[in-house]
Amino acid sequence: MRLSFPSTQSGTITTVPEITIAHRQTLAKVSIFSGLAESELGFLTQRAVPRHFSAGETVFGEGDPCAGLYVVESGHIRIFKSSAGGREQVLSIDGPGSSIAELPVFDGGNYPASAVAIDNALLLFVSKQDFHALCLAHPQVALEVLQKVGARLRRLVGIIEELSFSTVRHRLASFLLALAQKEGRRTAKGVEITLTVSNQELASQIGTVRELVSRNLSRLQAEGMIKIDGRYVIVCDLNGLEAETRAAG
Numbered sequence: 001m002r003l004s005f006p007s008t009q010s011g012t013i014t015t016v017p018e019i020t021i022a023h024r025q026t027l028a029k030v031s032i033f034s035g036l037a038e039s040e041l042g043f044l045t046q047r048a049v050p051r052h053f054s055a056g057e058t059v060f061g062e063g064d065p066c067a068g069l070y071v072v073e074s075g076h077i078r079i080f081k082s083s084a085g086g087r088e089q090v091l092s093i094d095g096p097g098s099s100i101a102e103l104p105v106f107d108g109g110n111y112p113a114s115a116v117a118i119d120n121a122l123l124l125f126v127s128k129q130d131f132h133a134l135c136l137a138h139p140q141v142a143l144e145v146l147q148k149v150g151a152r153l154r155r156l157v158g159i160i161e162e163l164s165f166s167t168v169r170h171r172l173a174s175f176l177l178a179l180a181q182k183e184g185r186r187t188a189k190g191v192e193i194t195l196t197v198s199n200q201e202l203a204s205q206i207g208t209v210r211e212l213v214s215r216n217l218s219r220l221q222a223e224g225m226i227k228i229d230g231r232y233v234i235v236c237d238l239n240g241l242e243a244e245t246r247a248a249g
Contacts, residue, residue: 023048023124026073029097032144040138048124059100059115059123066104066111068127072096075121080204081113088204089163091156093118102145105131163207171206172216173244176226180235189227190236 024045027033033044048071053059059070059077070077072094079091079100091113094100104111105128135142162171176193184191195202199217200210220226225241227234235241 020045023050023073026097026124027071030071030099032099032102032141032148035140035144036138040134044126044130044134047130048126051123051125053117053121053123055117055119057117059117060111062111062114064111066101066109066128068125069102069105069131070100070115071124071126072098072100073122073124075123076118077121077123078116078118079113080116087209089159089207090201090205091159092152099148103149106142106145159207168206168208168212169216169219170244170247171208172202172213173220173241175202175206176220176233176235177238177241177245180238180241184235187234190234191238193233193235195231195233 024041027044027048028036028041033041036044050073051070053075060066062082074096077094077098077100079094080088081091082088100115100123101111103109135145162174166174179193179195180191184193186192197205198210199213203210203213206213217226217228220241221228223240225235225237225244227236
């Protein structure tokens with residue numbers, strides 16, 4: 001007899017094997033586990049503990065003892081550092097298939113940054129002990145982690161460079177340009193993008209404060225580069241915005 005649980009969707013039933021299959025599929029998508037055989041994925045799946053987090057809920061705080069790493073099955077997690085004055089710098093936003101907190105699992109230190117759920121999220125928790133056992137049995141996993149940590153270090157160096165050598169205007173223009181190129185919709189008036197984050201969240205992502213984000217958005221609009229309508233932004237002068245990203249130094 002198979003146990004079953006009601007799903008979050010009305011009128012449907014999710015069986016335990018289906019849940020296990022979903023977890024296995026999620027783990028298989030994670031880059032550090034990509035070289036594992038089915039039996040090894042099974043070992044990991046049996047030990048991965050699903051944990052649900054509501055939007056705004058803390059997964060772990062900076063300085064907390066590291067108990068293990070997390071894999072995002074659904075939702076999005078914001079990784080950030082906080083200053084004593086309450087300012088935040090977003091380091092990354094991780095979605096489904098991403099792994100979080102591999103480094104402290106290796107070096108035995110505390111979590112070096114905080115993690116908070118942006119929306120309702122389902123994470124798979126793998127304890128430090130189980131992950132160490134996996135790495136001892138399959139050293140290629142440790143090599144994959146080193147590769148990922150290296151890529152993150154390069155990204156952090158890029159963030160430091162941006163914060164050190166560019167203006168808020170430049171960083172804001174770069175953010176808008178990247179969003180336009182990735183998600184923009186061409187219209188008769190220009191390229192339309194949707195700002196899904198608040199000015200406070202945007203400030204955290206580009207390393208500044210909300211007031212400067214608002215001021216620079218207003219200046220770009222006054223100069224005719226963009227037009228703001230609530231959460232919608234029309235990039236009226238894409239070439240001008242590109243020039244802004246090249247001009248800073």
